[in-house]
Amino acid sequence: MIHSAEFKNNPKLYLFLPMYYLLWADLTVTPSEMKVMKKLLERQKWLSKEEKKFLLDKLNLSEFPGPNELKAWRKEIKNVKKNGYRSPIDLGIELVKQHTNGQPISFDGESIQSLQEAESELGLLSREVGYLFEQEHSTITSRYEARSVFGVESMQSILDGNQAGLIKKIKETISDQSFAYPEYESIKAQREQVFAWSKALAEQGFGSWAFPKAYGGKEDMEGYFTIMEALSYHDLSLVIKFGVQFGLWGMSIYFLGTEKHHQKYLKDIGTLELPGCFAMTETNHGSNVRGLETTATYNHQDQTFTINTPHKLARKEYIGNAAMHGQMATVFAKLMIDGEDFGVNTFVVPLRSKSGEIVKGVSIEDCGRKMGLNGVDNGLIGFNEVLIPKENMLDRFAKVNDAGEFESSISSDNKRFFTMLGTLVGGRIGIPRSALSAAKSGLTITIRYSNERMQFGPEGGKEVPILNYRMHQRRLMPPLAKSYALHFALKYVTERFLNKTEEEAKEIEALAAGIKAYTTWFTTATLQECREACGGKGYLSENRIDDLKNDSEIYTTFEGDNTVLMQLVAKSRLSEFKEEFSDMNIFTMFNYVVSQARTSVTEKNPIIVRSTDEEHLLDFDFHMKAFTFREREIVASSAKRLKRHIDEGMDSFDAFNVSQHHLVNVGLAYIERVVLEQFQLQINNTKDEGCKKVLTQLCQLYALHTIEQNKGWYLEQGYMEGVKTKAIRKTVNQLCWEIRQESIALTDAFGIPESCLAAPIAMRK
């Protein structure tokens, strides 16, 4: 065994002590490192044969120093170590000096040089080694911390806009002690709690907010969406229960029924006196709802309809409010008159009495435990020849006249069906707004935790907040930026939806479908990141990421499966293009678009495709051009592709199937352009300088991160070259680094009540 005492006999050998310490201590000694060390010793002309032997023997693996001995070396070395980087050789020289009482020993320059070479060979991290002996080791990564260049309140009022008052009111309600999260003993208890909360909200008038004033409402649809959004900071089961009752059940009566139905039902729906269901989806027909099989057969003799479920797989499924509370339902069924099928129409059908007994002919099965939203009582409903009076047909778009004939101002069954559905697409605005709130909650919890959680750090230094790690920033900063982007986009879509004219209806329905799909996918992905970014803490239910994730999980499916919706959006985009060029033959038009996209882009010049200039990369105009180019190019190439397949004799159904992947991209590129456009517009209209500055960075991050995600596509198109996409990656990293500082304040500006966040890891000290 080596003892440092042995060195004392020949103090100049202390030169090697630090290097030997490293070999035995934290760095692994590989056989090749041993070889390097041996070669090095051989070369030292100032060492005698005996000294070399002594030193070489010390490298023998069986001659290891004991743990106590190693500790003693460390102490010696630490003694001569001052702050700042010193190489092992430097430290060795210092040690020799000390042990020779300051009497200098001269090593020839060549030896020192060979020693220094050896240092660099002995480990990529030899520099890090210097820190092994330090008390303090401060790095840029360690020192970095949160700050804010903007006023949180100003930002919050930009986000809340004209809805600030209502938002405040809702937040007060859900911050009340009665809205504290209980531990549920059972699913039943959870459902009862959610019902009680819904009732409390109804009592404060939130349920009827969108209904006509005559029936207790405020006729404020914008407010209704705000309520959905703000309630989503609290509990998503509550939001969905609320949405089923007041949105789906209530709005189906409001939009599909006429005066007599409004009078009869709306008031009681708004107060939750009359809980009800929206019974559209069937087991066999979810996305393809047009194919549903429940029938409503008209009986002219007694002026009734018979509602019937032809087989088990045609039962209504996943119906909220069905398993426990619903007393009535808006049932979607094919209307049959004298054996003729008049397509899907809607009917009010009783399910339960006031006291909860199930109506004869109706059968209800509980959907049981779900991945999330267990506070909502979803169920299956079957109808066995249930008779309802004629007046129960919701007859805004079609009716059976006194002669027993079908009447409608919309000739085609399909068109009528889609018109009916079109009135109900509010859910495609309510859901993404709810989803975004869930993502904001997840980000707030995770970013706060990551700012406090310390883990690892430089050798000899303090541990570092994990939010200072670049990978962690990469996980959380782009979603933070996107949550701001989507906030403004959803505001825009809401406004357009509320003020839509008949001509715009199709376009806005597609816009809503697209933003629903885009936002809910974003939320799922973001909460997944949040879970992982919080590690074990993110797995504990007390920190709420599990509920946020599991409850919002189904958002990508309901109100239309996202993949199906994106294809609808794509089809709508294809026909929008048709509108734009109404005088051209459709395929001429596509060729025109393609060639235009190919040639008119001045930005595709050789200097710009290679530009790595920071000013250019951060430029709003560059972002918008890149997004627009992608949008146009993808829609044009999809059209060309479809045309080619069909021209080659492929069945159009097959042609669309072959192109599905592209069609989804058509939808994504469109929505991404809209989102960027609205974000840029918002920034142009922002007066507060601090807010404007950080919003600009967020917008740049959103834009560049999106471009980076699609860099393969841009490179394929020759729209950018590798040098530029690499520079974009670097800029994204830099923006993440900068926004990290503002990120606590940025999540504070969401203004989520602390009682709703509730996660212990996110609590303010």
Next chain:
Amino acid sequence: MIHSAEFKNNPKLYLFLPMYYLLWADLTVTPSEMKVMKKLLERQKWLSKEEKKFLLDKLNLSEFPGPNELKAWRKEIKNVKKNGYRSPIDLGIELVKQHTNGQPISFDGESIQSLQEAESELGLLSREVGYLFEQEHSTITSRYEARSVFGVESMQSILDGNQAGLIKKIKETISDQSFAYPEYESIKAQREQVFAWSKALAEQGFGSWAFPKAYGGKEDMEGYFTIMEALSYHDLSLVIKFGVQFGLWGMSIYFLGTEKHHQKYLKDIGTLELPGCFAMTETNHGSNVRGLETTATYNHQDQTFTINTPHKLARKEYIGNAAMHGQMATVFAKLMIDGEDFGVNTFVVPLRSKSGEIVKGVSIEDCGRKMGLNGVDNGLIGFNEVLIPKENMLDRFAKVNDAGEFESSISSDNKRFFTMLGTLVGGRIGIPRSALSAAKSGLTITIRYSNERMQFGPEGGKEVPILNYRMHQRRLMPPLAKSYALHFALKYVTERFLNKTEEEAKEIEALAAGIKAYTTWFTTATLQECREACGGKGYLSENRIDDLKNDSEIYTTFEGDNTVLMQLVAKSRLSEFKEEFSDMNIFTMFNYVVSQARTSVTEKNPIIVRSTDEEHLLDFDFHMKAFTFREREIVASSAKRLKRHIDEGMDSFDAFNVSQHHLVNVGLAYIERVVLEQFQLQINNTKDEGCKKVLTQLCQLYALHTIEQNKGWYLEQGYMEGVKTKAIRKTVNQLCWEIRQESIALTDAFGIPESCLAAPIAMRK
């Protein structure tokens, strides 16, 4: 209102009936389409002014036909319609003929041509229109279905290999009625059930499988991993409970203890007589476990250790078996002797008596509800000056000698700590194998459902299995291919782990860390896709995707956070490269690697970077070269990057932080190359022709899909050009389409017991 009777007065106008039907029925009439139609009518020279007026009037929106009227038109048109495509104009000519009793009416050619032009302008889908009137509409998409070109049993025996017998035995056990999934009334009930199952497994000898024969075991570590893998078809809480007891608690005694500990504990651990914990992680130190703060202070007078938790955030957290069943724990604590810190060592500390009373000084808190794995009783453990006898130190790697001094054959505390951990990395093999089973279950359920679930279809045709849709294939076929790829890779890693020599230890630890991270991320992503791909059914707990996802969710965190692990892998790769070039100065070496990677790749010639030749794209050699190029290039560029930063004076800790994103890619590229290598090797050794054929396709899909995911990188490097990456995307689509046919058989070959799948949507009729 139009009535078809009006046409009767002038039968030649029937020419327009089908076109008018379309305008009023399924297609939306846009203002521009109206314009086209009007222009068209103006141009018809063979129509009188009155006839034009009559027809134009019919286009007036207020003049719509009634629903009944539209149905009558449809019947008329259907009457003249035979199968096969007929354009509206063709159908119109047919109708005219019929209403003029076969007496021909001649339209001039120009008119017919302009009518046909109008057709194409009236909708991109005008071809689809022909199908509106058909009874049957069969397309390639509709007809496509499952088949298999290989023997399912042969494939299963390739997968099971030499473990087939043991796998069969385990499957029999978990298929027993006593292992049926209950509905749990509470978390407590779930924990008790999982404990009972563990006990049943222990009784059959599965618990002690890896232990020495002397203590009731089979000394079969390979078998132990097989048990973890096969049990994972059943219930992941059970797997983790099993792993905590027999893997973590048992193996820590086995690998860190010596004979005396084996004798005292191993038998009782194997039979579950002695449930115990593995108490390493602390609240404040998860990933950075080296920093843990629990102390074990040696008291020489009475030959004891005092175990102490210095503050609340230094409690052991997430400890399995702690909240309910654990009687003892292997506790990781800093050993203090006479005020000197000897780093982390391990100690056996009692927690509860046989009857369940908690030992004095020990405090236990339940972690409460978690996102998943609620059958495992995780808890927090605190120690308030708990005294244990000296013999309770697990002393394989270090001990306190009779003189009260610390002794170890490993000098450095850090190295000793990592050596200890190194013996316990079995979890990094058990966990990914368990994860892969969960992914296989999810894929089996989802692919079976998608093969049965019908939704949408061509106009006038039957609905189509959703697995025939390209997007759906894109979601499920690449993960199916990857699950096969990972199966063989995990087999390889297991073998290497079991036969490792001391020199290989570091490399294999990195390999295990990397494959753990890669596989568990894969499982999380796959189960997320499965959930969405099953729509509403995937949200119902009865179909088990929620449990599979939520239970396996934490796999990306425990046994090492994936992002942290991937950085370790990267650091190990950087030093591997160092080994390979042991005689070179390290930075010379990196320069060499970089230049070599840049110049030696003959495949980077202009013909190959643009090649879209199918044979080339499907070629194993091309895949391997592309993977290897990426692996080498990324590791070399990361090294260069680190060097540059450090040369420029950046602190090495900061330099590593700035490079984190690249380091994770170093790990990914390495693991992906290993996975591909093993898959190709497996195929070369496969004799069965049918299996070889489909495995080859799966391997091609794995390779090309991985390249496609990294196409941005390949394009940036100039390793491929856009034409080639586009061709790869197409080939991926085609492979998905082909494998879809085999996919039912491929999931059957996993051989998951039906009772374990249990999902109603996956049940065989």
